[in-house]
């Protein structure tokens with residue numbers, strides 16, 4: 001078989017907009033397998049599937065197709081958030097956010113994964129043009145992306161668990177082309193550049209990253225915004241104004257301060273969502289606008305749940321529009337929305353929105369008792385109880 005030259009592949013990748021590409025073999029990723037199993041055994045995966053669903057498969061790239069020999073791993077850089085904007089409400093400092101806007105993590109502000117897929121497809125087409133088999137695999141349960149990227153020499157795995165590229169930092173998405181072409185040219189693995197730094201571990205708003213760089217997804221805001229059920233009460237204040245994703249452990253990472261816009265092609269980000277508009281939107285409108293996000297069970301009530309926590313953390317005490325949407329959410333058919341509307345209203349000091357009669361109707365059709373539980377937390381009595 002014709003053996004492609006890595007330098008030519010790098011040129012194809014560059015022309016296709018990818019920021020860096022390197023090659024590794026298809027041997028199992030044994031350290032990653034041990035790490036995934038260990039996190040799962042300790043319950044740190046918080047019930048997630050992804051690579052946790054089948055750790056053996058996710059760490060055995062040879063299973064992607066029979067005859068696979070090499071993996072070309074690529075990174076694409078995206079634009080980080082504007083750091084001058086305060087975007088967190090940290091329970092340790094009790095800073096509250098200013099306006100009812102929700103912040104969206106940078107990696108979803110433009111079509112990063114679409115651009116990555118297009119770049120990887122160009123590389124795959126190039127290989128196929130010479131008779132090789134090539135399959136694009138990105139953000140897929142079949143491959144632990146960060147580990148395979150680290151093995152290819154694209155960076156080291158930081159304490160925040162991100163792939164830290166020595167020049168690009170961690171504001172990257174990762175994807176691969178698995179091929180049966182025996183491509184040579186393995187890179188040196190960059191050394192662990194975290195050194196004595198501990199910032200991501202000490203400054204994560206919920207303490208989700210431990211001393212040794214192990215992430216507890218039960219505490220990670222990025223996961224809690226995507227998880228089913230109620231948003232855990234103990235992390236609602238810490239959520240601040242984050243509506244989707246969390247960028248804190250990258251924003252505060254000093255490696256990213258030094259990272260440069262090597263490509264010069266990064267796109268502007270539009271990261272703020274108006275919370276009142278979101279809560280006013282129909283199911284169809286919400287799915288049209290945000291349907292590309294990971295939304296539990298594809299149910300728009302989860303977008304409203306998250307928006308209501310953001311609203312509760314805002315300083316919109318005197319805003320009539322806020323009262324209007326809160327009243328409407330208190331009457332929503334979904335108990336999930338009603339219970340978070342109770343939290344938001346009471347956190348904003350709007351107890352008048354939940355008189356005894358309203359409280360009585362709130363708990364109608366509350367099969368799991370989540371609205372009742374929320375009212376109990378605030379010591380709100382139902383009409384019949386206050387007689």
Ligand code: B12
Nearest residue numbers: 032035051105139140144145147162163173174222245246
């Ligand atoms: C599940 C998942 C999540 C979960 C859990 C994240 C986590 N840290 O485990 C949640 C929802 C919380 C999440 C959040 C985010 N994610 Co995510 N996520 C994934 C997914 C689907 C699987 C990750 C995984 O396998 N986790 C399992 C644990 C055990 O892995 P780990 O902690 O990273 O540990 C690995 C290494 O440390 C290594 N390892 C562990 N111990 C040791 C020891 C040694 C010696 C060695 C060498 C290796 C090693 O093995 C482990 C397994 O790969 C990948 C896509 C994919 N298919 O890989 C994207 C992915 C990791 N996410 C990504 C992104 C962008 C994010 C967010 C930044 C999004 C956001 N802004 O909200 C945050 C970052 C939060 C954080 N600090 O991780 C990118 C990361 C890009 C990068 N440059 O690193 C990925 C790769 C998606 C992609 N294809 O681009 N994510």
Ligand code: SF4
Nearest residue numbers: 204220221246248249
């Ligand atoms: S994404 Fe946010 S909550 Fe999750 S570990 Fe990083 S800083 Fe902590």
Ligand code: SF4
Nearest residue numbers: 158159194197200253
């Ligand atoms: S904040 Fe510090 S410890 Fe955490 S990943 Fe960045 S350099 Fe490493």
